[in-house]
Amino acid sequence: MTVRIEFDSSWQEELLTRIENDGPWGNWELYKLAVAVETHTTIPDFEGLQAPKHLSGLTPLPHQLEVSKQVVESMNGKAILADEVGLGKTIEAGLILKEYMIRGLVKKVLILVPASLVTQWAIELNTKFFIPAVTQRKSYVWEQCDVVVSSIDTAKRNPHRDIIYKQDYDLIIIDEAHKLKNNKTKNYEFVQNLKKKFCLLLTATPIQNRISEIFNLVSLLKPGHLGNESAFYQKYNKDSRNLNDHEHLKELVNKVMIRNRRADTGIEWTKRKVETIPIEFNKEERDLYDAVSSLHREGDWLSSSQFSIMTLRREACSSREAVYFTLKNMLEKQEEPSKSFQDHIQALIAKVEAVQQNSKAEKALELIQQINDKVIIFTEYRATQMYLQWFLKQYGITSVPFRGGFKRGKKDWMRELFQKNAQVLIATEAGGEGINLQFCNHIINFDLPWNPMRLEQRIGRIHRLGQEKDVMIYNFATKDTVEEHILKLLYEKIHLFEKVIGDLDDILTKLDFGNVEDHLIDIFGKSASEGEMRIKMENLTAMIQFAEEIREGEKNAATGNS
Amino acid sequence: MQQQEIHNFLEKYFNANGCEIIQNGQGYLTVQLTIELDKELMNRPFYWHYLEKTGGVPNPMQLTLITNPQLASDQLKGETIHFGSPRLHQIFESTKNLAGSIRLYEKHNKPQGQQTPLRPWLGMNIRISYECDRKRDVFKSIGLQLINGQMVEGFHDKLLNLPLTPKIPDYSFTLSPLIMPKSGISRVENFLRYEIEQEDHSWADDARNRWQKDLKLLEHFYEEADEKDESYEIEKIALKEQYEPKVKISIVNGGLFYLTDQAV
Numbered sequence: 026m027t028v029r030i031e032f033d034s035s036w037q038e039e040l041l042t043r044i045e046n047d048g049p050w051g052n053w054e055l056y057k058l059a060v061a062v063e064t065h066t067t068i069p070d071f072e073g074l075q076a077p078k079h080l081s082g083l084t085p086l087p088h089q090l091e092v093s094k095q096v097v098e099s100m101n102g103k104a105i106l107a108d109e110v111g112l113g114k115t116i117e118a119g120l121i122l123k124e125y126m127i128r129g130l131v132k133k134v135l136i137l138v139p140a141s142l143v144t145q146w147a148i149e150l151n152t153k154f155f156i157p158a159v160t161q162r163k164s165y166v167w168e169q170c171d172v173v174v175s176s177i178d179t180a181k182r183n184p185h186r187d188i189i190y191k192q193d194y195d196l197i198i199i200d201e202a203h204k205l206k207n208n209k210t211k212n213y214e215f216v217q218n219l220k221k222k223f224c225l226l227l228t229a230t231p232i233q234n235r236i237s238e239i240f241n242l243v244s245l246l247k248p249g250h251l252g253n254e255s256a257f258y259q260k261y262n263k264d265s266r267n268l269n270d271h272e273h274l275k276e277l278v279n280k281v282m283i284r285n286r287r288a289d290t291g292i293e294w295t296k297r298k299v300e301t302i303p304i305e306f307n308k309e310e311r312d313l314y315d316a317v318s319s320l321h322r323e324g325d326w327l328s329s330s331q332f333s334i335m336t337l338r339r340e341a342c343s344s345r346e347a348v349y350f351t352l353k354n355m356l357e358k359q360e361e362p363s364k365s366f367q368d369h370i371q372a373l374i375a376k377v378e379a380v381q382q383n384s385k386a387e388k389a390l391e392l393i394q395q396i397n398d399k400v401i402i403f404t405e406y407r408a409t410q411m412y413l414q415w416f417l418k419q420y421g422i423t424s425v426p427f428r429g430g431f432k433r434g435k436k437d438w439m440r441e442l443f444q445k446n447a448q449v450l451i452a453t454e455a456g457g458e459g460i461n462l463q464f465c466n467h468i469i470n471f472d473l474p475w476n477p478m479r480l481e482q483r484i485g486r487i488h489r490l491g492q493e494k495d496v497m498i499y500n501f502a503t504k505d506t507v508e509e510h511i512l513k514l515l516y517e518k519i520h521l522f523e524k525v526i527g528d529l530d531d532i533l534t535k536l537d538f539g540n541v542e543d544h545l546i547d548i549f550g551k552s553a554s555e556g557e558m559r560i561k562m563e564n565l566t567a568m569i570q571f572a573e574e575i576r577e578g579e580k581n582a583a584t585g586n587s
Numbered sequence: 588m589q590q591q592e593i594h595n596f597l598e599k600y601f602n603a604n605g606c607e608i609i610q611n612g613q614g615y616l617t618v619q620l621t622i623e624l625d626k627e628l629m630n631r632p633f634y635w636h637y638l639e640k641t642g643g644v645p646n647p648m649q650l651t652l653i654t655n656p657q658l659a660s661d662q663l664k665g666e667t668i669h670f671g672s673p674r675l676h677q678i679f680e681s682t683k684n685l686a687g688s689i690r691l692y693e694k695h696n697k698p699q700g701q702q703t704p705l706r707p708w709l710g711m712n713i714r715i716s717y718e719c720d721r722k723r724d725v726f727k728s729i730g731l732q733l734i735n736g737q738m739v740e741g742f743h744d745k746l747l748n749l750p751l752t753p754k755i756p757d758y759s760f761t762l763s764p765l766i767m768p769k770s771g772i773s774r775v776e777n778f779l780r781y782e783i784e785q786e787d788h789s790w791a792d793d794a795r796n797r798w799q800k801d802l803k804l805l806e807h808f809y810e811e812a813d814e815k816d817e818s819y820e821i822e823k824i825a826l827k828e829q830y831e832p833k834v835k836i837s838i839v840n841g842g843l844f845y846l847t848d849q850a851v
Contacts, residue, residue: 027784027788028783028788028791028832028833028834029831029832029833029834030779030780030783030784030833030834030835030836031833031834031835031836032776032779032780032836033835033836033837033838036687036688036837036838036840036841037769037772037838039687039688040688040768040772040841040842041768041769043688043690044768044843048690050688050689050690050753050842051685051686051687051688051689051840051842052603052604052685052686052689053686053689053691053751053753054599054602054603055600055603055604055682055685055686056686056689056840056842057747058596058599058600058603058682058686059682059683059686059712059839059840060712060728060743060839060840061596062596062679062682062683063683063712063714063726063839064726065588066679067714067724067725067726068722068723068724069723069724069725070723071717071721071722071723071790072721078670078671079670079671080671081669081670081671081672097721098721101720101797101829101830102720102829103829123671128721128722129716129722130718130720130721130722155671155672155673157673195828217818218817218818218821219821220821220822220824220825220828221822221825222825222828222829223720223829244808247801247804248804248805248808248809248818248822249801249803249804249805249806249807249808249809250804252807252808253807253808253809253810253811254811255811
């Protein structure tokens, strides 16, 4: 079959006009230079990567080059990049984008990322890849700039949505694409209706999803690749979680998805050193903790769920401010609080007021002074965050707060302040996602989240590619409290802290038993005795260890899991 | 392109554009831009617009380009230039813009007193891009003699060996073309089309196969929908843009060259 040939006639018009007007004619030296440039920028082969030659100061890792090559040469520019966290998916996407731009196959690009990463993406593309990416701040940017980075939440809303649909994009990149797992959401619909000539979906956690989520993600990229909806669900159980059960399906998915594991890359990672720091309550703190703990044995004055009692106990391990805040809220929520309710709360508040010193904060101060370097403190509670900032200031230690709720600009600013001006960054849980802080290598877990994945994310902020030092993790655990139980009976038993990121994700998938946090609330809330609690914790631990063993077995049975 | 090549290239570029090179040091270059080049490179239309409106004294900028940071002093302020840098590519583009069409005469050293005829040639430097979801390029330089229709390849390389000048040399006269430049261009176009059609296009067949395969998947995905929605149509267009094989012929630059009989 013959092929369509297009001949550009614009030059002809230029030449003929100049002949008619007897000039102006170009300069011979420049003319020769233009030809020299042309021969330098001509790419004679379909295969091979050009991008690395154009990137001074960036040395991509072998697996990153391999991914880029594979996407361009065997996946036709449509792929799910699903490397484990920290292997540099952004670099891979940047390499692919650069390659297409150099070859002139891509000009107009839309990059949709979480709001907190918008600036970072733009900076990386500009500084590492020399791609003039612009963050979307004004409506006209969509039309006037070729490479635009935006959050999906902005993009899907009008007037942006309509403008975006009118643009002729050559490449669309979506970071954190696992958020598009539900095909009934507005975000999904928005992306589905974008024209995707080339498309990269970036996600770190595709495998743990239900099969239906994988179907949705792949169908977004390449509709029909996994068949249509009804045929697919006839074949596979919607709620099935394990892709590995279906060899054929796995093979199909792997045609559009690349997943590198840390172990496959052969990269030397810096070590993680974990230290548990036991904290001894002072008398007043102990009183407060005990008072809160005994609530659920004290009859029905408190209609609140197990959940708020558990929250109070955990808060008592963090700071009196956190407890006070919750108590105040409990009181305010009641429209007409009974006398008994008010009395109880007041009694607890009195206990709060009796606490004059925070043992954990004292310990943190000591540690920070001793480390004498940048430190990130994670806490679950905003009240604790504010208290710590005040407390450290009393001792001349500069700190900046960080919260998930901060606007994009503020997050960037706080990160910058921390890097340049402050010794400590105090982050609440939501702040754990979407920011890279690898210039710091000390983390204090002031209190522990009950979801091990969140712990992973905390550590993942600093233990990633680019971290040059060993990472130090200090876990604060108050003796004889729920906190110590979680740490000693669960996290340490399953060697949570020594695990490399990504492993846990796989293990928890194997379990298929729901949310770890729910189990913990159940164990601590409903156990009648210390003994019962311990047994239940041991069961939970055993299950996780079991899943881990299965996984190890599978790994050995089928090497080269791809 | 190596760093030294880039340095030489920049030097030639600024010289050719009449810019004074203020410093040409180890690993760097400082140039005084002309008004034209300031407008071409510095992207400040408002300044120039303002100046033209108010009739102020133009003050084109100086530009320092660092071609080798290891050799240049640390204190030196300037833009680092390497093969991938946007500035270099802007300059690349500008060389093409500034010298798209040319007219030159061979500066022969035939004995004086005798009128020497110069034959008209149409010279075209051409990029041929083979494009589907991937792309490759071929560079060709073609010369067409506008009297007898003789066509040669590698024309630019031949020109590089000749002394050329923008003014017609003394004791020379140009022969009138029998083939008008416009039809000359058509001849070159037809020649290229014919040549390309003879080539092996298995790459295009492969691309069409990939396209058909994805199209089938797409049909299957929507086969149960009574009314195919918008996303189906969008996806279909996207597949066409992704895979459809085509060959694009574009002209880098070219022009008229008046050469002696012995030149080619």
